[in-house]
Amino acid sequence: EVHLVESGGGLVQPGRSLRLSCAASGFTFDDYAMHWVRRAPGKGLEWVSGISWNSGNIDYADSVKGRFTISRDNAKNSLYLQMNSLRTEDTAFYYCAKRGDTILRGVAPFDSWGQGTLVTVSS
């Protein structure tokens, strides 16, 4: 059974940094692209960033480009999101999600999600 567990969320002041982690188990981690998706209070789901199995292809939403960095460590079955220059509008639950295919830039859905970690950006 696929298991994704996020950690690293918390309360942080605007302009500061935070690093999120996602521990994966139950599947061959280095076969799959991994993504971060967030949901702000009162808002909908927003795709944040994605990384291919070998880190060779990385994409970001315009709202976080230049401030967030996605990475992975296949030896540790872990996904990361380094968030710098945080803004109040970055306040959200952040979910780690597995895309359901092994094709580079495939169009499969997110077939597994973690329970999320809450990031609150406030002074």
Next chain:
Amino acid sequence: SYVLTQPPSVSVAPGKTARITCGGNNIGSKSVHWYQQKPGQAPVLVIYFDSDRPSGIPERFSGSNSGNTATLTISRVEAGDEADYFCQVWDSSSGHSGVFGGGTKLTVL
């Protein structure tokens, strides 16, 4: 960037049929996925590749996609179906980005 448009809310009586639309330019040429999210829970995939249903999802959930509109249909709606529903596609016009619709709150009357 690609935009998906959903109605903010849909209301339906128990036992009736709910239809939630997702509009996008020529969305019929894309693969559409649907997620259900209940308060305090992670999203759950309910329909993928327009009309396929993951194991464990009731047959009451179905999907279609043509032209500029994709539709999630929930037949014989139950109280437990009350949730937020999101459509999603992949946009390769600039890199490879996930795109979600704004979400639809399904209320069971």
